[in-house]
Amino acid sequence: MRKMIMRLAVGAALASFAGAALAQNFDDPKEFQAAKDLLAMQPQGPADKPWEQNLGGKEVDTSKYKKSGPYRVCFSNAGVDNPWRVVGWTNMQAQVEVLKSDIKSFTVADAEGKDDKQISDINSFVSSGNCDILIVSPNTTAALTPAVEAACQKLPVVVFDRGVLTQCPVTFINPIGGYGWGIQTANFIVSKLPKGGKVLALRILPGVDVLETRWSAANRIFKENGVQVVGAEFTNGDNAKTKSIVEDYINRFGKIDAVWMDAGATAVAALEAFEDAGQPYPIITGEDQEDFLMKWKAKNLTAMAPTYPTYQWRTPIIAAVKILKGEPVIGPTWKLPQPVIMQTDLDKYVDDKMPPLHYAMCGCKDLPGYPQRWGGK
Amino acid sequence: MSATHLQSSPFTVRRGSLAPVLLLAGSVVLYVGAALWTGETKMLDAEGVVGLLQRMVALGVVALGQTFVILAGSIDLSVANMISVAAVLASYIMQGRPDMVPPAVAAVLAISALVGLVNGALIARLQVNSLIATLGVGLILQGLLSASFTNFAGSVPPEFQLVAYSAFGGVPYSVAGLFALAALCAWLLRATRFGAHLYAVGGNAEGARLAGIRTDLILIGAHVICAVSAGLTGLYLASRLRSGAPWVGRDGVYDLESIAVVVIGGTLLAGGRGGVAGTLAGVLLFATLDAVFNMLGVSAYPQLVLRGAIVVLAVAAYTFRAKGHVA
């Protein structure tokens, strides 16, 4: 009887889910090609301010939003649950301070990573009547679409980072994205890898679109070039787990020549596994976090750091003020450049005064309060 | 549930039944005070208040179910995962087609009832500790779900989105639905034999058994109600988010939050005392905190600290006079 209950439960659950996996296309050749084209493009705009640059964008007229300042800016944030968002959020606050003569108030609602709360937050902003413009960093793309659509009816909206499935915002700001990341990193490994070298891919989580596309693009290039990927493992972004996985791979294969990562937060932990095993450092692609850059410089690694630049948090504030002044902005999509850090410009970004989890491509050195505001000394 | 030998004193009873009123008053004072203080008086008009009530729906529905389980002296940690399963299953079966709404809803209700049955059977028949049983079932559900779906799966048709986005005379269907469901739960608890037996089982399981109550059936019933309420929350979220993803329940922390609001509402974690009004008041307090923190511009991290302290203090406010031992 008891066994039957268990078996029934498991069986029913399995039957209802097995094979139900939805083939979501994270490996779209068209998107791959589009990212390739964007990477080849020369950015337009001020060269020393990549957060104001764009790739092949067109200007949209915003004269209908023109208002007299100073303005009340509202921001619905998905959350500040990881260091990338913390650095970006700090950038944004500092950018508000830069434009304080134009911004009367800057009101924020933090959704703590909950779609349901963010929808309510956006609704409250719209009904409060205290916002001249609404900036949204959506927690998830599809879920936030109706709320953003409703907000568009009442006031101008700017979306950045993750998108929404509607063209109604004045502009949607983001960098080239996951495919670009995958192309940049895989090409680097292909160019440095000795013949027959083994590559270990470390990924954070399955299912997150921006991470899946990074991997699909990289994997496509690895396959095209006949690179041997000995494993693709999920680390949950956890240092201890990353280190354990890498140790196991070193034990199993004797030597790992390159480590590819879909996000750099655990890059140093991966490198430490090689140290602790008494092995030479691998070729590695990390991210622009300071702990990785410091290690790279100190140990003279063969490495590169792709970025998903946190300076994109500055752009929405700049765009918001422009929109309310009736000045044209890039839209309805505003593609920001997505630079990489290579050996040659490493020194420009390494800074031992900054905290280990700071993102060097923050474009924040000219902002008020640097470096203390970002935890630097 | 982790309390032993909690003796009743007349004083705690009175405080317990006062809890909903006190919480309601406290929430209103907080909300109105914050709105006046920040000058956001628009939050006090009909639209603002409806926005506040809308924040209650998702947590409220599942917390109503959790009330039954806790009243029976049990607990359900699998609700967050059940919510994810329900949301994904609904939008996957619907695939944007209006004609698939009834089968999808039926499937969600059937699966959630089955999960509740398994939870209840594990606890009542196999005598597995309720925390571990429901934690384990939650892990199993989440694992199967995440292995099959990695992102938003399918979508719900516009007709089904009306559940979350449509209103009658300014009152959203979903808010009305929450209060209707609460009324139904109150009736079940107060006016039916099942309700009376539920209180008896929670108050003194052994005594209830000796009095001839089928305690195992009552416990299983409570778990089925709880799992179905989690399924309803999943349906609501699928409607509100247009689709279901395997993380919606976990990201919402509906497991721990639903337990917290039930206990804040004056229901004894050990079972046997409490009710629907308190739970609704607890949910209102949580929704008010969200809204008030936004109005006052309290940033995310201090919010966490405050919320933790408020949870403990709100519960301590009526436990600290209890005699006997609590673990």
Added chain:
Amino acid sequence: MTLVLDQRRPASRALALARKVNVAVIVFLVLYLAIGLLQPTYFEPAGLMNFLRRAAPLAILSAGQLFVLASGGFDLSVGSLITLTVIGGSMLTANDPSRTWWAIAALYGVGLAVGLINGAVVAFLKTPSIIATLGTLLSVNGAAMMWSGGAPRGYLPDNFRMFGRLVLHDVPIVKIFPIAIAVLAVCGALAYWGFHGAVFGRRILAVGDNPRAAELSGVRVRSVRIGVFVISALAAVTAGIMLGGFGGVSVDVGLGLELQSIAACVVGGVQLMGGRGSVTGAIAGALTLFALFTLLTLLGLPQPLKETAQGLILIAAVALGAWRRRRAV
């Protein structure tokens, strides 16, 4: 199992204990054998040492959790206390090795305070420990993030990291010897003494079994309650220092470890709601859980199905325990 029974039939108690411990230990050995068959390096001394090194933090955490569980409570705050320890360590040391020792002392101070608060809320405010420590979980996590502004401000110096990372090479017999194993041995011995050797341990079991009876027989229940939460918190700080040492600075290192430590104890035969448990069981349970994770990784099972397997094993372990108890009665 009551105290009276203990005095009357010590032999059966020892037998029951041995039988119970054996299950977790045997399951662990079987799992480890399977791991070794899939990946022979685990049979080498270095492989075993590395396995123990990685499992040590969870084992220590579980040994601390055992005290709370045996008294009838739960400690859900240990995961966020671990996060606070790692973030706090990086804030206090800021990569300056000379600050390591007072930083560690300060972190244990923080742990002591958290444990005292948990214990006092449960003992004096009579708030059920699930709710009390859920509150602490939220507050401690928020405090860690507030302190660091969301991102830790410094690196952990090498002498801080040694407890989780340093490995002595060229050691006879075992070849390599991680310091973490020494830490585990010391903590395990302390826990064993506290739980099985000292009077305190018997009081914990008495309180967990029947607090009213314990009180009537002269046990100061409140002190015991506060004591177990302090022990659990100090174990969490230790595990945090080791995890920070092993992996370096991160912001979500403690995530989910509270449930894992409870699960480890359950697998090790510790009875929820108190009254029964052993340090050997808790540590063997942690090793079993860790071996299970390793095995599932080696089998190449999709990540999510590992959760499913964990859920099934948890339920099975408790159902088995309940079944044996009923049979014994």
